[in-house]
Amino acid sequence: MSSTLTHLECTACGRTYPADELIKTCPECGKVLFARYDLEKAAATMTPEALAGRPWNLWRYAEILPVRDEANRITLGEAGTPILPAPRLGAAFGLDRLLIKDEGFNPTGSFKARGLGMAVARAKEMGVTSVAIPSAGNAAAAMSAYAARAGLEAVVAMPVDAPAVMQAECVAYGARVLLVKGLINDAGTIIREGSSRFGWFDVSTLKEPYRAEGKKTMGLELAEQLGWRVPDAIIYPTGGGTGIVGMWKAFAELEVMGLIGVKRPKMIVVQAEGCAPIVRAYEEGAGHAPLWEGASTVAAGMRVPVAIGDYLILDAVRTSGGTAITVSDDELLEGAHLAATMEGISASPESGATIVAARKLREQGFLAADDEVVLFSTGSGLMHTDLVSREGLPVLDPADAPETWFAGG
């Protein structure tokens, strides 16, 4: 199983470039580059029968992934995450076929492992020795882990108020950690400056072509896990948008390869009320999403005020007949609580947003009772225990009389 990577293609102006040169964005227009493959050749070996015997990791679909040399296919056991039925939530919301793809199982606890695993592996293959990233937290942790795995130097810049667990993870994996007074875009300014001074390779969202290829595996896996078909709708907590963009690309490639038909899921974006540039652009019918001033939400993964791939996200949403919706911080925290208490699923705040979005869209009639709906739980709740109140929990002393132990009943 070898990569059938052929070239890079600009998603805006259509110019093409050689795949084995270190190009980040389109040299002509600055927009997002996509990796392109010989899909006919890939289809000859990436058959359902052949796949059945392969491990469920990032490299399962190697024919349509960019890394050529097997020695560079580093893995920490990511991907192959379960699709869990959510019958109790479904019954409460009036959705008979509600499913949750639980990405919290990935190394470092979020789906960022897929994109950064791919970007780091391909960067290594291209001779890069140090990788750098601005991040709200999860991407930095994932890049740090995969850089350590690949033997590359890692530099991360993240907001000083990014979750302590994620900062600690980066330190633990040996990355150089820069804390920034500001948001992810401010961290981006610092990484860009460092990259031009010191030659770090910047793996910011959609500013190099290969993270999206890692995210693509979510769509490939979803189709395979459902028996080579797609659901009626996907609800995705959207920040920089690589997840939506990657899955949309996955479905197009699978159709060309004859593995799925023409049907596409409705691609549904959910963002927080305090940072909703894509939702605003969707509602205004715009093709681009200008910077959202004063971005603020507890869901750091969705606190992305401006996205370079805005036009690709909006195109996937519109072409698929999807929609874009906001939820408040209180609602997304309620969603995470519901996932945990009703289904036993540890959900990050971003994941909680998809739960409440499903409820709202059913109430509004956008989703029908018999629609098969897949929610992406992009991160584990275990990194967010600070958001769970433990106030007022009783502290028992076995030396006290037993009748005092259960004062609360």
Ligand SMILES: *Cc1c(COP(=O)(O)O)cnc(C)c1O
């Ligand atoms: C980064 C992140 C997101 C946003 O993902 P994109 O694909 O960049 O839109 C959502 N949830 C979590 C937990 C994240 O870390």
